[in-house]
Amino acid sequence: MTIAPGLLPEGLRxxxxxxxxxxxxxxxxxxxxxxxxxxxxxxxxxxxxxxxLVGQLKSAGSRDLFRFVDxxxxxxxxxxxxxxxxxxxxxxxxxGHRPRPLRLAYGGPVLxxxxxxxxxxxxxxxxxxxxxxxDSVAAVIEILQVAIEALEVAGVTGITVDLTLPxxxxxxxxxxxxxxxxxxxxxxxxxxxxxxxxxxxxxASAYLPFIEAAGPVAPALAKLRAIxxxxxxxxRLEAIEAIVVAIGDRVSLTLDPTERHGFxxxxxxxxxxxxxxxxxxIGRGGTYSIVHPDGSEEKATGFSxxxxxxxxxxxxxxxxxxxxxPLGTDPATSAKLRAEDxxxxxxxxxxxxxxxxxxxxxxxDGHPVAL
Numbered sequence: 488m489t490i491a492p493g494l495l496p497e498g499l500r501x502x503x504x505x506x507x508x509x510x511x512x513x514x515x516x517x518x519x520x521x522x523x524x525x526x527x528x529x530x531x532x533x534x535x536x537x538x539x540l541v542g543q544l545k546s547a548g549s550r551d552l553f554r555f556v557d558x559x560x561x562x563x564x565x566x567x568x569x570x571x572x573x574x575x576x577x578x579x580x581x582x583g584h585r586p587r588p589l590r591l592a593y594g595g596p597v598l599x600x601x602x603x604x605x606x607x608x609x610x611x612x613x614x615x616x617x618x619x620x621x622d623s624v625a626a627v628i629e630i631l632q633v634a635i636e637a638l639e640v641a642g643v644t645g646i647t648v649d650l651t652l653p654x655x656x657x658x659x660x661x662x663x664x665x666x667x668x669x670x671x672x673x674x675x676x677x678x679x680x681x682x683x684x685x686x687x688x689x690x691a692s693a694y695l696p697f698i699e700a701a702g703p704v705a706p707a708l709a710k711l712r713a714i715x716x717x718x719x720x721x722x723r724l725e726a727i728e729a730i731v732v733a734i735g736d737r738v739s740l741t742l743d744p745t746e747r748h749g750f751x752x753x754x755x756x757x758x759x760x761x762x763x764x765x766x767x768x769i770g771r772g773g774t775y776s777i778v779h780p781d782g783s784e785e786k787a788t789g790f791s792x793x794x795x796x797x798x799x800x801x802x803x804x805x806x807x808x809x810x811x812x813p814l815g816t817d818p819a820t821s822a823k824l825r826a827e828d829x830x831x832x833x834x835x836x837x838x839x840x841x842x843x844x845x846x847x848x849x850x851x852d853g854h855p856v857a858l
Contacts, residue, residue, distance in 0.1 A: 517594070537563040544569060566597075566598045569791070570791070573593075593617075596611070605767040622754055622788050635737060643765070646738040649759045650758050653750040658719050658723075659720070663718065664717075679747035750771075752775050753774060755774055756773050760790070764800055774788045
């Protein structure tokens with residue numbers, strides 16, 4: 488079967504002008520904003536040995552690997568669906584000797600095996616920051632503040648941070664709301680799906696009030712504190728209150744304590760990031776652990792942003808002054824204009840049309856004149 492010229496695989500696309508430049512510009516601005524908080528950039532490879540990525544991504548992410556055989560090593564490689572895990576590998580191995588907390592930033596393309604209905608693209612630009620060596624409340628506050636500032640620098644307005652408690656069921660099942668080990672996974676899934684009937688059928692009716700304890704953070708916290716047997720969550724709720732005080736009214740804060748999908752490897756807190764006029768979440772983060780070569784685990788806190796939805800709505804666009812240079816223009820003149828931040832479009836024939844070539848000015852008597 489012949490593939491039509493220009494046809495690309497499902498979920499992949501070309502970025503044309505001016506979106507390609509906007510994407511690059513946004514990534515640069517976000518990385519610079521993160522770096523100003525002391526996060527040094529690392530750049531992992533696009534592909535790694537499959538077994539290495541599987542170990543880093545845990546079970547949830549390993550299902551999203553695009554695999555192929557390396558003709559050099561004859562071993563199976565995989566394209567990364569996420570950069571966070573690679574940063575964890577770097578922190579645990581090549582930078583394992585560095586003092587903690589270790590602050591690292593990253594940015595680049597990732598490839599998902601399958602798309603979703605909310606996000607049909609399989610190739611995405613991911614950027615973010617990881618604070619290795621701690622998952623304290625102070626670390627979460629710092630990471631959230633850096634993520635919010637990065638989004639603000641990118642031009643996102645109406646930011647909402649939705650907090651969640653990924654280990655809620657495990658914490659309560661071990662104490663005031665006991666559940667058999669074999670039912671914990673099912674209870675987590677039903678809470679995530681807000682399946683009240685499924686919970687009752689599972690014999691986990693004590694967890695039903697958590698479904699309703701979602702929404703703006705203040706009333707959600709009040710509902711959580713009122714649930715009988717939820718005292719084991721007090722330290723987490725106190726941590727969320729500290730986060731609310733630190734973030735203030737800079738963004739909208741909501742809480743969905745039972746949200747689990749996408750937070751399978753997070754520890755005591757996770758969060759999703761949303762922006763006004765943007766469909767779906769544009770980032771997420773939380774606390775997690777990275778595994779060292781000796782099998783030991785190290786606490787970490789971080790966030791990831793996906794820039795493609797921002798580019799799609801026009802954020803990151805750069806306005807340029809484009810001047811048309813007629814045939815015979817002195818090269819020194821054109822060099823001087825570029826030094827003054829002009830983009831120069833040199834004629835290659837008498838038939839070239841300045842307006843058709845997207846120029847805003849034309850050079851006349853040595854000076855740019857608006858078209």
